[in-house]
Amino acid sequence: MRDLTKVDVTKMMNDIILGKTRATRKTKKLRGKTILRGGQGTATRAVGLLGGILTYASEAGIVDTNVAHGIRKPKDRVRDRRLTHSEYQLMGKILDKAERDENLATMVSIVRQIALTGCRRSEIIELHWSDVDLPNSCLRLSETKEGASTRPIGLAVVEFLETQSLRKKGPFVFPGVRGNNAFGNFPKQWSQLFENTELSDITAHVLRHSFASIAHELGFSEFTIAALLGHSKGSVTSKYVHTLDSSLVMAADTVAGYISGLLTGNQFKQPACAFDRSARKRSLDQFLDGVAMGRDELGT
Numbered sequence: 001m002r003d004l005t006k007v008d009v010t011k012m013m014n015d016i017i018l019g020k021t022r023a024t025r026k027t028k029k030l031r032g033k034t035i036l037r038g039g040q041g042t043a044t045r046a047v048g049l050l051g052g053i054l055t056y057a058s059e060a061g062i063v064d065t066n067v068a069h070g071i072r073k074p075k076d077r078v079r080d081r082r083l084t085h086s087e088y089q090l091m092g093k094i095l096d097k098a099e100r101d102e103n104l105a106t107m108v109s110i111v112r113q114i115a116l117t118g119c120r121r122s123e124i125i126e127l128h129w130s131d132v133d134l135p136n137s138c139l140r141l142s143e144t145k146e147g148a149s150t151r152p153i154g155l156a157v158v159e160f161l162e163t164q165s166l167r168k169k170g171p172f173v174f175p176g177v178r179g180n181n182a183f184g185n186f187p188k189q190w191s192q193l194f195e196n197t198e199l200s201d202i203t204a205h206v207l208r209h210s211f212a213s214i215a216h217e218l219g220f221s222e223f224t225i226a227a228l229l230g231h232s233k234g235s236v237t238s239k240y241v242h243t244l245d246s247s248l249v250m251a252a253d254t255v256a257g258y259i260s261g262l263l264t265g266n267q268f269k270q271p272a273c274a275f276d277r278s279a280r281k282r283s284l285d286q287f288l289d290g291v292a293m294g295r296d297e298l299g300t
Contacts, residue, residue: 001057006067009047016043017074032184040074047073081202083210085262091115091199092263098193107189109160110174114204115263116157116256118211118229120144121204126182127173132161137249141230149230152248154256215255224251 015021019038026033036042051068058066083091095111098104113124123141133140137158139151153161161173169175174183186204194200208229215225227248261268 001054001063004054004063004067006071009050009068009071012050013043013047013071013073016046029181029184035187044073047071081206081209082213083202083206085267087199088115088210088259088262089265089267090197092265094193094197094199095263104189104192106174106183107186107193109164110183110186111190111193111204111207112263113157113160115207115211116160116259117151117153117252118208118215118255119151120208121186123230125174125186128171129165129168129173130171132165132173134158134161134165137252144230151230152228152252154252154254154260156256156260157252211255211259214259215251218254218258220251220255224248228252228255 016038017040021036021038021042023036024033025036047068051066054063054066054068057063095108099108110121110124113119114121117124117139119139123139123144127139127141131139131141137153137155139153141149141151164173170180172182176182176184190204194202212225212229215228220228224247228251258268
Protein backbone atom coordinates (compact mmCIF):
# COMPACT_ATOMS: atom_id res chain seq x y z
CA MET A 1 0.00 0.00 0.00
CA ARG A 2 2.76 2.45 0.96
CA ASP A 3 4.59 1.80 -2.32
CA LEU A 4 1.64 2.79 -4.51
CA THR A 5 2.10 5.92 -6.63
CA LYS A 6 -0.13 8.01 -8.88
CA VAL A 7 1.69 6.44 -11.83
CA ASP A 8 0.58 2.96 -10.66
CA VAL A 9 -3.06 4.02 -10.30
CA THR A 10 -3.05 5.81 -13.66
CA LYS A 11 -1.55 2.76 -15.38
CA MET A 12 -4.19 0.52 -13.79
CA MET A 13 -6.94 2.85 -15.02
CA ASN A 14 -5.57 2.96 -18.56
CA ASP A 15 -5.16 -0.83 -18.69
CA ILE A 16 -8.80 -1.30 -17.69
CA ILE A 17 -9.92 1.23 -20.31
CA LEU A 18 -7.97 -0.67 -22.99
CA GLY A 19 -9.60 -3.95 -21.96
CA LYS A 20 -6.49 -5.65 -20.60
CA THR A 21 -8.51 -6.96 -17.64
CA ARG A 22 -11.07 -8.73 -19.84
CA ALA A 23 -11.75 -12.23 -18.58
CA THR A 24 -14.42 -14.87 -18.09
CA ARG A 25 -14.40 -16.48 -14.66
CA LYS A 26 -16.42 -19.34 -13.22
CA THR A 27 -18.60 -18.64 -10.18
CA LYS A 28 -19.77 -20.98 -7.43
CA LYS A 29 -23.14 -21.44 -9.15
CA LEU A 30 -23.65 -24.41 -11.46
CA ARG A 31 -22.53 -23.34 -14.95
CA GLY A 32 -22.26 -19.80 -13.60
CA LYS A 33 -19.73 -17.34 -14.92
CA THR A 34 -18.76 -13.69 -14.60
CA ILE A 35 -17.77 -11.75 -17.72
CA LEU A 36 -15.31 -8.90 -17.12
CA ARG A 37 -15.24 -6.43 -20.01
CA GLY A 38 -13.28 -3.43 -18.76
CA GLY A 39 -13.89 -0.09 -20.43
CA GLN A 40 -14.17 3.53 -19.33
CA GLY A 41 -17.05 3.07 -16.90
CA THR A 42 -15.37 0.14 -15.16
CA ALA A 43 -12.08 2.07 -14.96
CA THR A 44 -13.79 5.09 -13.40
CA ARG A 45 -15.53 2.97 -10.77
CA ALA A 46 -12.37 0.95 -10.03
CA VAL A 47 -10.34 4.12 -9.37
CA GLY A 48 -13.20 5.47 -7.24
CA LEU A 49 -13.27 2.28 -5.18
CA LEU A 50 -9.49 2.33 -4.75
CA GLY A 51 -9.72 5.97 -3.69
CA GLY A 52 -12.22 5.03 -0.97
CA ILE A 53 -9.93 2.26 0.29
CA LEU A 54 -6.94 4.62 0.37
CA THR A 55 -8.96 7.28 2.20
CA TYR A 56 -9.69 4.73 4.92
CA ALA A 57 -6.03 3.66 4.95
CA SER A 58 -4.96 7.29 5.30
CA GLU A 59 -7.35 7.92 8.20
CA ALA A 60 -6.09 4.73 9.86
CA GLY A 61 -2.47 5.91 9.55
CA ILE A 62 -1.49 3.08 7.19
CA VAL A 63 -0.50 5.42 4.33
CA ASP A 64 0.51 9.08 4.33
CA THR A 65 -1.52 10.21 1.30
CA ASN A 66 -4.28 9.02 -0.99
CA VAL A 67 -2.48 8.69 -4.32
CA ALA A 68 -5.77 8.07 -6.16
CA HIS A 69 -7.00 11.54 -5.25
CA GLY A 70 -6.89 14.06 -8.09
CA ILE A 71 -6.43 11.55 -10.91
CA ARG A 72 -8.48 12.64 -13.93
CA LYS A 73 -10.94 9.88 -14.68
CA PRO A 74 -12.97 9.45 -17.88
CA LYS A 75 -16.62 10.35 -17.52
CA ASP A 76 -18.77 7.32 -16.74
CA ARG A 77 -21.31 7.68 -19.50
CA VAL A 78 -23.40 4.78 -18.20
CA ARG A 79 -24.35 6.86 -15.16
CA ASP A 80 -25.82 9.57 -17.39
CA ARG A 81 -27.77 7.23 -19.65
CA ARG A 82 -31.55 7.42 -19.35
CA LEU A 83 -34.28 5.92 -21.52
CA THR A 84 -36.41 8.41 -23.41
CA HIS A 85 -40.14 7.84 -23.78
CA SER A 86 -39.65 6.55 -27.32
CA GLU A 87 -36.91 4.18 -26.12
CA TYR A 88 -39.27 2.77 -23.49
CA GLN A 89 -41.79 2.16 -26.28
CA LEU A 90 -39.10 0.46 -28.37
CA MET A 91 -38.11 -1.70 -25.40
CA GLY A 92 -41.75 -2.73 -25.00
CA LYS A 93 -41.85 -3.94 -28.60
CA ILE A 94 -38.56 -5.83 -28.17
CA LEU A 95 -39.84 -7.54 -25.00
CA ASP A 96 -43.22 -8.39 -26.53
CA LYS A 97 -41.50 -10.08 -29.48
CA ALA A 98 -38.98 -11.94 -27.30
CA GLU A 99 -41.70 -13.20 -24.95
CA ARG A 100 -42.97 -15.48 -27.72
CA ASP A 101 -39.72 -17.45 -27.35
CA GLU A 102 -40.23 -19.87 -24.46
CA ASN A 103 -36.50 -19.75 -23.64
CA LEU A 104 -36.60 -15.97 -23.17
CA ALA A 105 -39.92 -15.65 -21.32
CA THR A 106 -38.38 -15.60 -17.82
CA MET A 107 -35.74 -13.11 -18.89
CA VAL A 108 -38.41 -10.81 -20.32
CA SER A 109 -40.28 -10.89 -17.00
CA ILE A 110 -37.08 -10.06 -15.11
CA VAL A 111 -36.32 -7.08 -17.35
CA ARG A 112 -39.88 -5.77 -16.99
CA GLN A 113 -39.76 -5.99 -13.19
CA ILE A 114 -36.39 -4.20 -13.06
CA ALA A 115 -37.94 -1.44 -15.19
CA LEU A 116 -41.10 -1.22 -13.05
CA THR A 117 -39.40 -1.29 -9.63
CA GLY A 118 -36.05 0.44 -10.15
CA CYS A 119 -34.42 -2.44 -8.27
CA ARG A 120 -30.90 -3.59 -9.01
CA ARG A 121 -30.73 -6.61 -11.28
CA SER A 122 -29.35 -8.84 -8.49
CA GLU A 123 -32.26 -7.83 -6.22
CA ILE A 124 -34.79 -9.04 -8.80
CA ILE A 125 -32.89 -12.11 -10.03
CA GLU A 126 -32.31 -13.35 -6.45
CA LEU A 127 -35.74 -12.30 -5.13
CA HIS A 128 -37.14 -14.89 -2.71
CA TRP A 129 -40.84 -15.41 -2.15
CA SER A 130 -40.13 -14.83 1.53
CA ASP A 131 -39.12 -11.25 0.59
CA VAL A 132 -42.46 -10.54 -1.09
CA ASP A 133 -45.16 -8.83 1.00
CA LEU A 134 -48.16 -8.48 -1.33
CA PRO A 135 -50.73 -7.33 1.30
CA ASN A 136 -48.51 -4.31 2.08
CA SER A 137 -47.39 -3.79 -1.54
CA CYS A 138 -43.67 -4.02 -0.85
CA LEU A 139 -40.54 -6.12 -1.04
CA ARG A 140 -38.77 -6.74 2.25
CA LEU A 141 -35.23 -7.42 1.06
CA SER A 142 -32.98 -8.89 3.73
CA GLU A 143 -29.71 -8.23 1.89
CA THR A 144 -28.98 -5.29 -0.44
CA LYS A 145 -26.11 -2.88 -1.04
CA GLU A 146 -27.53 -0.77 1.81
CA GLY A 147 -28.40 -3.73 4.06
CA ALA A 148 -31.99 -4.71 4.82
CA SER A 149 -34.40 -2.60 2.78
CA THR A 150 -38.17 -2.29 2.38
CA ARG A 151 -39.22 -1.23 -1.14
CA PRO A 152 -42.74 -0.10 -2.04
CA ILE A 153 -43.93 -1.65 -5.31
CA GLY A 154 -46.61 -0.48 -7.72
CA LEU A 155 -49.86 -2.25 -8.53
CA ALA A 156 -48.46 -3.40 -11.90
CA VAL A 157 -45.75 -5.31 -10.00
CA VAL A 158 -48.17 -6.64 -7.37
CA GLU A 159 -50.44 -8.08 -10.07
CA PHE A 160 -47.49 -9.73 -11.83
CA LEU A 161 -46.27 -11.32 -8.58
CA GLU A 162 -49.77 -12.58 -7.77
CA THR A 163 -49.90 -14.33 -11.14
CA GLN A 164 -46.34 -15.63 -10.77
CA SER A 165 -47.13 -17.09 -7.34
CA LEU A 166 -49.71 -19.42 -8.89
CA ARG A 167 -46.89 -21.35 -10.58
CA LYS A 168 -44.40 -21.07 -7.74
CA LYS A 169 -41.41 -23.43 -7.97
CA GLY A 170 -38.97 -23.36 -5.10
CA PRO A 171 -37.86 -20.35 -3.02
CA PHE A 172 -37.06 -17.97 -5.90
CA VAL A 173 -39.54 -15.79 -7.78
CA PHE A 174 -37.45 -16.34 -10.92
CA PRO A 175 -36.09 -19.88 -10.58
CA GLY A 176 -33.39 -21.42 -12.71
CA VAL A 177 -33.75 -24.62 -14.67
CA ARG A 178 -33.48 -26.81 -11.57
CA GLY A 179 -35.96 -24.75 -9.55
CA ASN A 180 -33.95 -24.50 -6.34
CA ASN A 181 -31.50 -21.98 -7.81
CA ALA A 182 -32.07 -18.43 -9.03
CA PHE A 183 -32.19 -17.65 -12.74
CA GLY A 184 -28.58 -17.72 -13.95
CA ASN A 185 -28.38 -16.76 -17.61
CA PHE A 186 -28.84 -13.00 -17.40
CA PRO A 187 -25.79 -11.59 -19.29
CA LYS A 188 -26.18 -13.91 -22.28
CA GLN A 189 -29.93 -13.38 -22.62
CA TRP A 190 -29.61 -9.62 -22.10
CA SER A 191 -27.33 -9.61 -25.16
CA GLN A 192 -29.85 -11.73 -27.07
CA LEU A 193 -32.59 -9.20 -26.31
CA PHE A 194 -30.82 -5.96 -27.15
CA GLU A 195 -27.87 -6.82 -29.38
CA ASN A 196 -28.16 -5.24 -32.84
CA THR A 197 -30.97 -2.93 -31.69
CA GLU A 198 -31.02 0.79 -30.93
CA LEU A 199 -30.82 -0.16 -27.24
CA SER A 200 -27.59 -2.17 -27.55
CA ASP A 201 -25.73 0.32 -25.30
CA ILE A 202 -28.01 0.07 -22.27
CA THR A 203 -27.41 -1.95 -19.11
CA ALA A 204 -29.78 -3.12 -16.39
CA HIS A 205 -28.55 -0.20 -14.28
CA VAL A 206 -29.81 2.20 -16.95
CA LEU A 207 -33.32 0.95 -16.13
CA ARG A 208 -32.76 1.91 -12.49
CA HIS A 209 -31.57 5.41 -13.46
CA SER A 210 -34.49 5.74 -15.88
CA PHE A 211 -36.97 4.78 -13.13
CA ALA A 212 -35.57 7.60 -10.98
CA SER A 213 -35.70 10.00 -13.92
CA ILE A 214 -39.38 9.21 -14.58
CA ALA A 215 -40.17 9.65 -10.88
CA HIS A 216 -38.51 13.07 -11.01
CA GLU A 217 -40.52 13.99 -14.14
CA LEU A 218 -43.69 13.04 -12.29
CA GLY A 219 -42.89 15.56 -9.56
CA PHE A 220 -41.82 13.30 -6.69
CA SER A 221 -39.30 14.57 -4.15
CA GLU A 222 -35.71 13.43 -3.86
CA PHE A 223 -36.51 11.71 -0.54
CA THR A 224 -39.47 9.82 -2.04
CA ILE A 225 -37.36 8.68 -5.00
CA ALA A 226 -34.60 7.58 -2.62
CA ALA A 227 -37.16 5.49 -0.68
CA LEU A 228 -38.45 3.90 -3.89
CA LEU A 229 -34.91 2.96 -4.94
CA GLY A 230 -33.71 1.89 -1.51
CA HIS A 231 -30.96 4.52 -1.26
CA SER A 232 -29.52 4.79 2.23
CA LYS A 233 -30.67 8.40 2.75
CA GLY A 234 -34.31 7.53 2.15
CA SER A 235 -34.49 3.77 2.62
CA VAL A 236 -37.23 2.26 4.76
CA THR A 237 -35.10 -0.21 6.69
CA SER A 238 -36.71 -0.67 10.10
CA LYS A 239 -37.74 -4.26 10.80
CA TYR A 240 -40.61 -2.82 12.86
CA VAL A 241 -42.22 -1.13 9.82
CA HIS A 242 -45.14 -3.39 8.90
CA THR A 243 -47.29 -1.00 6.89
CA LEU A 244 -45.71 1.48 4.49
CA ASP A 245 -46.71 5.11 4.27
CA SER A 246 -49.58 5.21 1.75
CA SER A 247 -47.89 8.10 -0.06
CA LEU A 248 -44.92 5.84 -0.89
CA VAL A 249 -47.22 3.14 -2.24
CA MET A 250 -49.03 5.78 -4.29
CA ALA A 251 -45.70 6.98 -5.67
CA ALA A 252 -44.73 3.41 -6.59
CA ASP A 253 -48.13 2.91 -8.26
CA THR A 254 -47.72 6.11 -10.26
CA VAL A 255 -44.17 5.51 -11.49
CA ALA A 256 -44.68 1.80 -12.25
CA GLY A 257 -47.98 2.54 -13.97
CA TYR A 258 -46.43 5.30 -16.06
CA ILE A 259 -43.51 3.13 -17.17
CA SER A 260 -45.84 0.19 -17.84
CA GLY A 261 -47.88 2.49 -20.05
CA LEU A 262 -44.80 3.55 -21.99
CA LEU A 263 -43.77 -0.08 -22.49
CA THR A 264 -47.18 -0.84 -23.98
CA GLY A 265 -46.82 2.04 -26.43
CA ASN A 266 -48.81 4.80 -24.72
CA GLN A 267 -47.84 8.44 -25.22
CA PHE A 268 -48.26 10.94 -22.41
CA LYS A 269 -48.57 14.68 -22.98
CA GLN A 270 -47.85 15.94 -19.47
CA PRO A 271 -45.28 14.02 -17.40
CA ALA A 272 -45.64 16.12 -14.23
CA CYS A 273 -49.13 14.79 -13.54
CA ALA A 274 -48.54 14.80 -9.77
CA PHE A 275 -49.15 18.56 -9.76
CA ASP A 276 -52.04 18.63 -12.22
CA ARG A 277 -54.93 20.20 -10.28
CA SER A 278 -57.75 18.38 -12.05
CA ALA A 279 -56.04 15.02 -11.54
CA ARG A 280 -55.51 15.80 -7.85
CA LYS A 281 -59.16 16.78 -7.44
CA ARG A 282 -60.38 13.59 -9.13
CA SER A 283 -58.15 11.49 -6.87
CA LEU A 284 -59.37 13.32 -3.76
CA ASP A 285 -63.03 12.98 -4.74
CA GLN A 286 -62.56 9.29 -5.45
CA PHE A 287 -60.85 8.79 -2.09
CA LEU A 288 -63.56 10.66 -0.17
CA ASP A 289 -66.32 8.74 -1.96
CA GLY A 290 -64.60 5.50 -1.06
CA VAL A 291 -64.30 6.23 2.67
CA ALA A 292 -67.55 8.16 3.14
CA MET A 293 -70.14 6.47 5.39
CA GLY A 294 -73.63 6.16 3.91
CA ARG A 295 -76.72 7.49 5.64
CA ASP A 296 -77.78 4.00 6.70
CA GLU A 297 -74.42 3.44 8.37
CA LEU A 298 -74.82 6.72 10.24
CA GLY A 299 -78.29 5.70 11.45
CA THR A 300 -80.06 8.66 9.77
